[in-house]
Amino acid sequence: MSRPEILFPLFADLETLDGVGPKTAQNLGQLGVATPRDLLFTLPHSGVDRALRDTIQGAVFPITLTVKVKVGTHQPSRNRGGAYRIHVEDSTTSFLLVFFHGRSDYLNKVLPEGAERVVSGRVEMFDGIANMVHPDHIVPVEEAGDIPRFEPTYPLTGGVTQKTMFKATRSALTRMPVLEEWIDPGQVEQANWIGFDVAMAKAHAPTQQDDLAVTDPSRTRLAYDELLAHQLTLALARASERRTSGQISLGTERLQARVRADLPYKATGAQDRAIAEIAADMAEPTRMNRLLQGDVGAGKTLVAFMALLIAVEAGGQGVMMAPTEILARQHLEGLQPLAESAGVVLDILTGRDKGAERRAKLAALAAGDIQILVGTHAVFQADVEFRDLRLGVVDEQHRFGVRQRLALGKKGAAADVLVMTATPIPRSLALAQYGDMDVSVLDEKPPGRKPIKTALVSTGRMDEVVARLQAVMAEGRQCYWVCPLVEESEIVDLTAAEERFKHLRAALGEGCVGLVHGQMPPAEKDAAMARFQAGETGVLVATTVIEVGVNVPNATIMVIERAETFGLAQLHQLRGRVGRGDAASTCLLMYQVPLSDAGQKRLEVLRETEDGFVIAETDLAMRGFGDLIGTAQSGVPRFNIADLEKQGALMSVAQSDARKLLQDDPKLTSQRGKAARVLLWLMRQDEAIRLISVG
Known part of the structure; x- marks a missing residue:
């Protein structure tokens, strides 16, 4: 599949834009800008008010001002590169225009003595006199309308000026095609959003400070487009994983009932709900890929063990993996009493197992005599074979990459996967990072835990x-x-x-x-x-x-x-x-x-x-998204426009929108489906496009 023709102008060379030569194009690369499309997604971060005023008097310096002045005497500099000063007067007071390396011939032409001009630039006090150094704009009075009333300020890099950015983004905006709508019509209507092309043009032409806020309607619309593309990619990954046929593991509840009868307490509502969600997934003919998120002490172990028992009740085996030997042994201690209640065979396999002892364990696994195995990475070694692996439980997601999740799947013909994490993650982050998974949350503490x-x-x-x-x-x-x-x-x-x-x-x-x-x-x-x-x-x-x-x-x-x-x-x-x-x-x-x-x-x-979810949300609000996840957790995407701290709620709307679209139109062949393909190309989600073409 190749990029649709309608997007060609946005993915052309940067040098096809006004004011961009080979050197500027190279410098723009420092900002991560390689095409006109990237330039459009680099929105202004602030703006300068250049509305025309009568006088600079009464302003609090330093400040950028635009005034009509009468040009007075020129004072060329006495030494090379010194300050060339021009006296000017507005309606009330006088000040100086200052140019370093100023050339007399040029300045006399642009600012002839006695003429009226409109100047705009930053005014500062220097030795008790107001100075406007190197005005940004100098125009005849009749051309004052050419100075934007509110001028957007773009992120810059070495060798790229505001003028260059302004000119290049205006040029890129002329390439903007009118694209078919990819957002759910109901959502567009409810949020009262304008079309993508109009939103992009407005975001680059703010008329006041409020237009630069995250909450501005055009920016919100563009942020949603980014989030929707990301969630579509995750939903496609989820759909392709679901097409991977799994095994149907039907629990009989026989072993689970024994464990429940022996428990000194009753499971919490959250635990029961999570167990039911897992059982329903395992009974499906497609692979389970679920995240079990629970705060410290919320009782994840019990839920994981019940899931492992479903695998055993269905005639198969289960494995629980921990990132370190200490944790694996601890899981073994925690699960031992539960395994005894259920009457199942539980064993451990780590790097410490050697020689005859290891061979005996491997033989028992291959024969199906060990029903539940606890282990470390040692479980991934080639000589470890299960008779019928149905479920892999992975503890602490961030220590096990996706690669290991897949390696685990190879051990069992499409074993179900349950990932446990004890780190409460704010909802917006969880959706960004684990959007391809189904999530069960344990948000209640078992009875008897002392504060x-x-x-x-x-x-x-x-x-x-x-x-x-x-x-x-x-x-x-x-x-x-x-x-x-x-x-x-x-x-x-x-x-x-x-x-x-x-x-x-x-x-x-x-x-x-x-x-x-x-x-x-x-x-x-x-x-x-x-x-x-x-x-x-x-x-x-x-x-x-x-x-x-x-x-x-x-x-x-x-x-x-x-x-x-x-x-x-x-x-x-x-x-x-x-x-x-x-x-x-x-x-x-x-x-x-x-x-x-x-x-x-x-x-x-x-x-x-002591509520980890409250703490995680506070952490996100205080430290910000970038700090919270650190660069190490590259699982989280970087967005150009969307702000996950402030727009977390949009992420969940995008997730349900994306999942529903794929449910109704798995191959994205409807009119909206085709528009969504264009969105994926526009947002450089090539992985996702590959998933559609494979599917």
Whole structure:
């Protein structure tokens, strides 16, 4: 499939635009602009009010002003490159026009003494006199209408001026074809949106400051076009994945009922709902691709285990994978009692399994004697074969790429996939990142979880905190002490952690303080964690490597040093390491004074709520989209116009619009479907176009 002809003008060479030569075209590349289309998607970010005024008097300098002046005497500069000054008068006062490297012949022609001109530019005070240095516009009075009343300001890069951008975008706008509407007619009518071409022209010709806001109707329409193209791509990926035939795994509820009967508590409504959604997916002949999102302690393990039991009830096997050996062993401990209630065979496979022991496990897997396997990446090795793998549960999405999800699928002829994440993600982000998946959210806490008390303490009260740890340890309880991330440099982090370790060891006693950090060999790290899990050490000093998910029910205090340097989501995750047993737990957020307003607000949000979703939304609002996900999580698209913080709600409208369009017209052959194909080409979603042509 090739790009539709109607879009050719927008994907032509930049040099076909007015005022763009080879050098400018090369410079525009720095802004990510390679075609007229890219230029159109580079909207002005601010604007300059150039409405004509009578006088500069009374203005607050520095400011850009447009006034009619009478030209007075010229004062050429005495040395080369010095200031050439021209005295001018408006209706009330006088000021200077200043030109560096000014040439007399040129300036006498443009600003002849005694003539009237309209000038527009930035006016600043210098030695008590108002100066307009290098006016942006100098025109005869009758041409004053040529100066835009409100001039858009574009992002620039070396070698590209505002004038060049203005001229080039005007030229690109003349290439704008009239395109068929790709948005659902009901949505267009309800939002009262204008057509794409009109919206684009208006977005480049703001007439006032309000036209530059995210909420401006033309900009909202263009943002929606971007989000719709993105959601169409994800919906096509989802549809193509759904066409991959899976296996029908019908649960009988026989084993699940045994587990429910043995549980000391009743499952929450959210857990029951998630289990029902998973069971319905697994009963379908297409592959399940579902994300299970739950806050710390929302009971994901139970839901995942019930899903694994459905695979077993249907006569197959299930596997649960964790990113590290520690977490895999922990899953094993958590699932063991449930497996005993259900009467199923559960085993673990990690890199540690060697020789005869490993061979025996592989044989049992291939024969179907091991019904549920817990493992690490070792599960992906070529010699690992299942008799009938029906479901793969993947813990902590960001450690397992899509590639591993696919590798898992190869182990079972189209095994269903359930991805679990303990990171509450704001809804707009979840849709951007996981829009190809179906999402189940656990938004209730199981009964009996005690709230964690969160307190803010300044680093000046360090001694009180250490005394508190002594008291808690005397009662046989344990504590975590998380050290700050000083720099991105691990060496500096290490020093901080080692210093704190020595200080606490001196205060609390030799044998009762352990240390884990990122520079340790994995075996040492595992050993230190194991000692803490076994209760041999009372305090564990750590950089943030206490992996998501470490489970030590006896730990009741979490101290986070320099808490203001951490992100909210990370603080929430760390706090979730305590409060896992039956004793009351506390999280102490230690901050260094003075605390910035933003820092204080962040820590107070944590003190006030334990709801990870509320915290995630606050984090998004405070830190912004780019910071929140960091560049590392490249799974999230970059949008030119759409702003996910402020337009998150548009994303969910785009998702249902895209899914409905594909449901009604899977091949995009209707009139609107064809328009949607043009949108995908326009938004450079070539991947998506390939998916249509394959499908």
